[in-house]
Amino acid sequence: MAAPLDPVTGTPVVAMVGGGQLSRMTHQAAIALGQSLRVLAADPAESAALVAGDVRLGAHTDLQALAAFAEGASVVTFDHEHVPTEHLRALQAAGHRVAPGPDALVHAQDKLVLRRALAAAGEPQPAWAQVDTPADVAAFAAAHGWPVVLKTPRGGYDGKGVFVVPDEAAAADLLQTHGTLLAEQRVDMVRELAAQVARSPFGQVAVYPVVETVQRDGVCNEALVPAPGLSDELATAAQELAVRIADRLGVVGMLAVELFETADGILVNELAMRPHNSGHWTIDGAVTSQFEQHLRAVLDYPLGSTAMTAPVVVMANVLGGDAAADDWAGPGLDERIHHFMAHWPDVKLHWYGKGQRRGRKLGHVTARGTELEEVRARAVAAARYLADGVVDPAFAFEEEH
Amino acid sequence: MAAPLDPVTGTPVVAMVGGGQLSRMTHQAAIALGQSLRVLAADPAESAALVAGDVRLGAHTDLQALAAFAEGASVVTFDHEHVPTEHLRALQAAGHRVAPGPDALVHAQDKLVLRRALAAAGEPQPAWAQVDTPADVAAFAAAHGWPVVLKTPRGGYDGKGVFVVPDEAAAADLLQTHGTLLAEQRVDMVRELAAQVARSPFGQVAVYPVVETVQRDGVCNEALVPAPGLSDELATAAQELAVRIADRLGVVGMLAVELFETADGILVNELAMRPHNSGHWTIDGAVTSQFEQHLRAVLDYPLGSTAMTAPVVVMANVLGGDAAADDWAGPGLDERIHHFMAHWPDVKLHWYGKGQRRGRKLGHVTARGTELEEVRARAVAAARYLADGVVDPAFAFEEEH
Incomplete structure (x- = not known):
């Protein structure tokens, strides 16, 4: 059965469950491919619902809402892992394409299922x-x-x-x-890494450079690309591990394998089967972003080049900080964006349009360059200014001297 | 008066008159800035209306529709030059920001007005x-x-x-x-060039590399960046000319100066005060795309870096060709996109979602690299395949051998 195409545009319709920033950025990628992402959001103020043209309101736990959402779409995919497995099976039974499928997705939903599968496959884990x-x-x-x-x-x-x-x-x-x-x-780890691959139903796989993810309070805060100082052997091992997992589990779409690097090698922490925070750098730093790649993969299109567009790329998250507090008396969001642009004309902004709350992922920034230390300092200072209104002394604003 | 901000997101609302591909690509850029472009379209099947979240239907010649469209927006801008000057003055009189303003825009609307202004300024023209x-x-x-x-x-x-x-x-x-x-x-020209700059109300100007535009039947077909073989002197002269025009006319937003290169130097052909086909390469080839830059400029944000992200960038338009004919028996659009992706994994696609008609601008592709001849061949072959379903022998599909 050929996937349905939009009668106006002649292009496929990808329906993504979830209205968060991952859907938002996937819609951006869909626009370039001649598509318009269909989004299932719980609230019209969700990040993707604010910008997409085809927004359906409904709960991801409501089978009826899911079925209506899937109607006429080329494929159903997800910006989170929370759709119940039985609902996915029901959609499939009704003839809808679901990518990744429930048998794969369960490994990103249930950590015990993942541990058992990795053990059966003999893959390294804690x-x-x-x-x-x-x-x-x-x-x-x-x-x-x-x-x-x-x-x-x-x-x-x-x-x-x-x-x-x-x-x-x-x-x-x-x-x-x-x-x-x-x-x-409890793993005695050196650092955390992430290996991202995309896999299509045809079985094509595209592999991104391995990334170091810097966590703060359990939340990804920075991605350093390529992972600094990682040996070619370990990088290749991480990529091959991700490819093996994608193949074995039959993943369709993006797969992020979160890894612990230890003195002895790498261990699998957990999986995400969707665009992932560790791959946000690809929008500005790779020929094909993870969002476009996810669309290509779930549509069984050939995958795009994963080559980097700069030697070093650093992504820094903007988490709701001091400036998200109710009693914040510093510059408002629009003023902070203004200053951000004045001071970092070459740092790319990605703001998600969400309400500001402490600890919430509100956006991210990406810096490119050649020297890790310089690129990272730029990205982190810019992100910190957006979050907290705090100016890093190394990037002090001229008008404050 | 501070520009109104969206009450949900705290970010500005740019209202763009016109629902074509320029609005479509501006919406993509708006998403990254935490915004959602408001689009005035004549038809819900227009390119931007298919993908934007905030679409208003109405004619750009209808003052009432324009006034309703401007309500609550931070600034009104345009994806074409066809809004009557008196309507723009009426919007301004009602307190709306219009960028570019009518006194500037008339030079892109009326070629006689432009010629008189350039003559008064002593700028080179035919x-x-x-x-x-x-x-x-x-x-x-x-x-x-x-x-x-x-x-x-x-x-x-x-x-x-x-x-x-x-x-x-x-x-x-x-x-x-x-x-x-x-x-x-009739000018005895060597070739056509385009010089793009952005200018903000504050007066900041950002200058892009000068581009060679290759026309076919009066329609821009390719943009070669930077313009091959252009001397530094002439490139600087073209950029300075564009800056002088932007300043003198008080342009706000993107300005494209279309130029004839002759044996004696450069002559101004015409102006566009909006994102322009000659700048589509910036999405994939510059740190800041012309679409983001236009948003920054009309919002009086600081402008972004115009640095290229590769030594050579070539944009090729996809004009409706043989494959747009009613009796076309070759591969359909989705199949052509599929093959395109298989053969050119590193060429970027931008498809506008419009109905296919012969000669219509349906999309564009961008290739990056280091050698002009190679990059250009790749872009042109990919665009030609999408338009006509014709495979350039130099890029013959393997399965056809």
Whole structure:
């Protein structure tokens, strides 16, 4: 069955569940391909709903809303992992294309399912166990030591649902609240990396450079590209690992493999099967952005070049900071954007249009160049100014001298 | 008076009159700045109306529609030159910001007004005269020779409204149809160039590299960046000329100065005060695209870097060709896009979503690299395949061997 095409434009219609910034940036990419992203948003003020032409309001947990949303679309895809598996199967049964499919996506939804699959495949990961009782946790700790990392199998993201637990009593509390958990050995890691690949139904795979992600409070804060000082061997190992996972799980679309780098090599932390924060740099720093690549992959189009457009690229998130506080007395958003543009004419802004709240991902900036230290300093100072209205002394505004 | 900001996002609202591909690509740029372009379209199937979130339907000649469209917007701007001057004055009188303003824009609307202004400023241009009678044309030809180029002062674009006239009888026919015309000496030109600058109300100016535009049947077909073989002196002269014009006319937004290069130097052909086809290369080839730059300028934001992101960039238009014919039996659009992606994974596609008609601008492609000949061949072959379904032998598809 050929995928339906839009009768006006003759181009495909990708329907993306979720109205966040990932959908927003995917719509930008869709525009270049002659398409208009169809967005399922819960609220008209969501990031993508503010800018897309074809917005449907509904909950991603509502099968009826999902079915109506899928009607006439070439393929249904996602800007998050929260659509129930049974709903995805129902959409497929009704003849809709779903990418990634439920059998793949479950590995990004359920951390226990992922751990089992990686174990079966013999892929490197931290020591882990499913724990149902405090005694299970104690047994795991006896083998791997305290503290133990306990994770809710489902629903966690950006550090939510992750607990570092010092003893059996703390574990008991969490098990009582959350039920079955995933226990993981606390990894003595050097840093975090991310390997991104795209895979199409045809089986074509495109591989991006491996990125170092710098976290703050469990949230990705910076992406350094390519991961500085990473050996060719380890970079290739990370890329090959991502390709193997994409193939084995039958991923369609973008796959981000979050990795821990340790003294002994790399371990898989978790997966995302969609455009991912660690790949935002590709909009300005790669020939094909992860958003365009995701569209290509879910449509079974040939994939685009992943070559970098500069030797060094750094992406820095703008998280809601001091300037998002109710009692903020400094420059407002529009004034901060004004100053940002004056001081960093070569740093690219991506603002998501969301309401400002502390800790919320409000936007990101991308800097390009040749020297990591310089590029990173520029990106981080610009992001910090947008978030907190704070001027890094190294980038002091002239009018303040 | 501070410009109104969107109450949900806290960012400005730019209202662009016209629903064509220039608005479409400006919306893409607006998304990154946290904005959503408000679009005035005549038809919901127009290029920008297909993808924008805030589309108003109405005619650009209808003052009531324009006034409603301007309400609550931070600034009103244009993707074409066809809004009547008196309507722009009425919007200003009602307190709306209009950029470029009517006093500047008239120079892009009326070729006679432009010629007079350039003459007053002493800027280089072809010999010209206002002609109202066949005798006027004959007198002009006596001084400058036949054929004479006659142009309708208003309403022409893409070669429309331009006539190369061999004798007085032909001139008489045109004058009878069109009334007063602009007569120009037919220039013995080497090639056409375009110099683009952006100017903000504050007076900041940003200058792009000078481009060679390759025309076919009066329509821009390719842009070669930087203009190959152009001396630094001439490039600087063209850029300085564009800056002088922007300043003197008080342009706000993007200004494209279309130039004839002759053996003796450069002459001004005409102006566009908006993003322009000769600047489409900037989306993929410059740090700041002309679309983002236009938004920055009309909002009086500081302007972005115009640095190129590759040594050589070539943009090729896709004009409706054989594949747009009703009896076309070759691969359909979606199939052509598929093949395009397979063969040119590093050429960037920009498809406008418009109905396919012969000669219509349907999209463009951009190639980047280091060697002009190679980059140009790639861009042109890709554009030709999309337009005509014809495979350049140098890029023959493997499966056809």
